[in-house]
Amino acid sequence: MPRNTLSAELIVTAALGLLDRTGIEQFSVRALAKELGVAPMTLYTYFRGKDELLDAVRDHALAAAALTTAYGGWQHQVRTICRRLRGQILEHPCLTSLLQQRPLAGHESAESAESLLRALVEAGFDVENAARAYTTLLGFVVGVTTLEVRLLEENRDPERREKVREIMSGLPADRYPTLVEHTAALRHTVGGDTQFEFGLDLVIAGMEQRLILVP
Amino acid sequence: MPRNTLSAELIVTAALGLLDRTGIEQFSVRALAKELGVAPMTLYTYFRGKDELLDAVRDHALAAAALTTAYGGWQHQVRTICRRLRGQILEHPCLTSLLQQRPLAGHESAESAESLLRALVEAGFDVENAARAYTTLLGFVVGVTTLEVRLLEENRDPERREKVREIMSGLPADRYPTLVEHTAALRHTVGGDTQFEFGLDLVIAGMEQRLILVP
DNA sequence: TCGCCGTTCCGTACGGCGTACGGTACAGTG
DNA sequence: CACTGTACCGTACGCCGTACGGAACGGCGA
Numbered sequence: 001m002p003r004n005t006l007s008a009e010l011i012v013t014a015a016l017g018l019l020d021r022t023g024i025e026q027f028s029v030r031a032l033a034k035e036l037g038v039a040p041m042t043l044y045t046y047f048r049g050k051d052e053l054l055d056a057v058r059d060h061a062l063a064a065a066a067l068t069t070a071y072g073g074w075q076h077q078v079r080t081i082c083r084r085l086r087g088q089i090l091e092h093p094c095l096t097s098l099l100q101q102r103p104l105a106g107h108e109s110a111e112s113a114e115s116l117l118r119a120l121v122e123a124g125f126d127v128e129n130a131a132r133a134y135t136t137l138l139g140f141v142v143g144v145t146t147l148e149v150r151l152l153e154e155n156r157d158p159e160r161r162e163k164v165r166e167i168m169s170g171l172p173a174d175r176y177p178t179l180v181e182h183t184a185a186l187r188h189t190v191g192g193d194t195q196f197e198f199g200l201d202l203v204i205a206g207m208e209q210r211l212i213l214v215p
Numbered sequence: 216m217p218r219n220t221l222s223a224e225l226i227v228t229a230a231l232g233l234l235d236r237t238g239i240e241q242f243s244v245r246a247l248a249k250e251l252g253v254a255p256m257t258l259y260t261y262f263r264g265k266d267e268l269l270d271a272v273r274d275h276a277l278a279a280a281a282l283t284t285a286y287g288g289w290q291h292q293v294r295t296i297c298r299r300l301r302g303q304i305l306e307h308p309c310l311t312s313l314l315q316q317r318p319l320a321g322h323e324s325a326e327s328a329e330s331l332l333r334a335l336v337e338a339g340f341d342v343e344n345a346a347r348a349y350t351t352l353l354g355f356v357v358g359v360t361t362l363e364v365r366l367l368e369e370n371r372d373p374e375r376r377e378k379v380r381e382i383m384s385g386l387p388a389d390r391y392p393t394l395v396e397h398t399a400a401l402r403h404t405v406g407g408d409t410q411f412e413f414g415l416d417l418v419i420a421g422m423e424q425r426l427i428l429v430p
Numbered sequence: 431t432c433g434c435c436g437t438t439c440c441g442t443a444c445g446g447c448g449t450a451c452g453g454t455a456c457a458g459t460g
Numbered sequence: 461c462a463c464t465g466t467a468c469c470g471t472a473c474g475c476c477g478t479a480c481g482g483a484a485c486g487g488c489g490a
Contacts, residue, residue, distance in 0.1 A: 003437090003439075003484085003485060004438075004485095004486085006439090028476065030475085030476070030477085038439080038440090039440045039441075040478085041439080041440060041479090042439050042440065044478070044479095045437080045438060045439070049477080049478075050477065050478090097315070100311065100361060101365075103365045103366070103369055103379070105382050105383070107382075110390075110391050110394055111391075113391075114391040114392075114393055114394040117394055118393045121393060127396070127400045128400055128404055129413070131397055131400035131401045131403075131404045132405075132409075132413040132414070133413075134397075135359060135362060135401070135404070135410055135414070136359060136410075136413065136414035138358070138362065139358035139359030139360075139361070139414065140354060140358055142361075142362075143353070143354035143355055143356070143358020143359070143361070144350060144354030144358070146357075146358070147318075147350060147353065147354050147357075150315075154318055167322075171325055175329075176325050176326075176328075177329075178329055178332040179325055179329040182332050182345060182346055182349075185342045186349065188346075189347055189350070190347075190350045194347075195351075198344070198347040198348075198351065199350070199351035199354065199355075201421065201425070202348070202351055202417075202421030202422055202425060203355075203414075203418060204421070205420070205421035205424045205425065206417030206418055206420040206421035209420045209421075209424060210416070210420065218456060218457075218466090218468075219466095221467080221468090243446080244447080244448065244449085245447070245448085254468070254469045255447095255449085256449075256450095256469060257469065260467060264448080264449075265449090
């Protein structure tokens with residue numbers, strides 16, 4: 001058997017691909033090893049355990065969202081960074097699961113965090129409010145994009161799709177008139193760039209106003 | 216052995232408690248059965264499988280966030296509903312995991328969704344934009360509250376806490392000046408009512424402005 | 431060249447998981 | 461009292477993560 005054909009980076013890349021294809025529920029060290037044509041325990045030469053491997057995958061996938069620089073006024077910078085983060089999550093849907101159980105911290109996300117915070121300070125937020133605005137943006141981006149990814153998955157699987165349609169159409173119109181009326185809109189407008197930009201506009205407009213009111 | 220001491224509701228309640236205590240990773244049908252003093256397979260009399268059980272838990276936990284009515288102007292209504300959703304997630308942290316992999320749909324969340332949508336329509340949004348505003352709010356609330364829950368967990372576990380502190384203090388100050396300066400603020404202000412209200416203010420202020428601009 | 435050693439890879443094994451299947455024993459009906 | 465449906469359970473199978481000890485290879489000093 002050949003030697004030294006493996007590396008931590010190669011394993012992480014393969015894991016990222018497998019995770020994106022199968023979802024985190026189905027992902028297993030054994031499956032990854034099989035994909036790499038290697039015995040399961042071999043992977044433990046490079047990682048202490050599954051958790052450490054998943055952390056590495058998250059870092060790897062997130063690193064690609066780092067910027068060289070964001071240009072323009074602070075609003076434009078904030079938009080750019082948020083769009084990049086969302087783009088990376090859409091490209092690697094497994095990031096929704098990885099981010100949600102592994103608090104992002106450390107080098108991999110430092111580049112984005114630095115840029116985003118700098119833009120907010122430049123906008124005029126003091127230390128405390130910049131941190132709050134940062135958290136708000138991060139929560140918004142991850143939250144909305146997660147909804148988006150779930151909806152995409154749902155629409156891909158015909159069985160799940162039918163099940164949801166069934167539940168929706170089973171709602172009593174007299175009890176939930178607004179909801180029933182908006183069902184189609186909710187299923188069609190959620191997801192997509194327009195939805196995301198709508199929300200981003202709201203948050204940034206809110207920031208602008210707050211900066212005027214509380215200078 | 217006694218009979219008929221079990222019920223779907225009892226199982227769901229116990230599962231919710233166990234999930235909150237141990238987290239979704241550690242949760243297992245076998246552990247739940249042990250807690251209920253029953254053989255694992257017994258639970259399959261009430262649920263088709265683990266997935267169906269978890270769906271029921273999500274529905275149960277979410278149902279408690281439903282309102283009778285939200286009063287006041289649309290802003291106040293929106294605030295009330297969002298606060299309730301956040302409150303319920305904080306009370307049952309496992310909801311972060313459950314919501315993220317199981318798209319919420321159906322009766323359990325219909326009450327909240329109806330109220331929230333009605334408030335948005337009342338505010339003046341047309342069908343399409345009400346749906347977008349709804350998604351924005353939902354994503355924001357779930358996203359930010361998830362960050363909050365993770366931070367709380369992290370602060371509870373001394374080992375994890377130390378690890379994060381280590382990573383943070385290891386960041387080169389010349390490369391990430393803004394981030395390093397804000398480290399303390401990020402760890403202290405994230406989470407808590409003030410953080411949440413800050414973000415909610417931003418989003419709602421953004422909505423108000425948009426309604427003025429696009430009537 | 432040979433012997434040694436660190437690294438890489440693997441076979442086996444253990445305990446735990448979800449759950450299919452085939453029971454068993456009770457409650458309620460006739 | 462027999463009969464039937466339901467609630468419960470014991471066993472077993474195929475997965476999982478991974479601890480452990482060993483094998484094979486590359487490189488290095490002698």
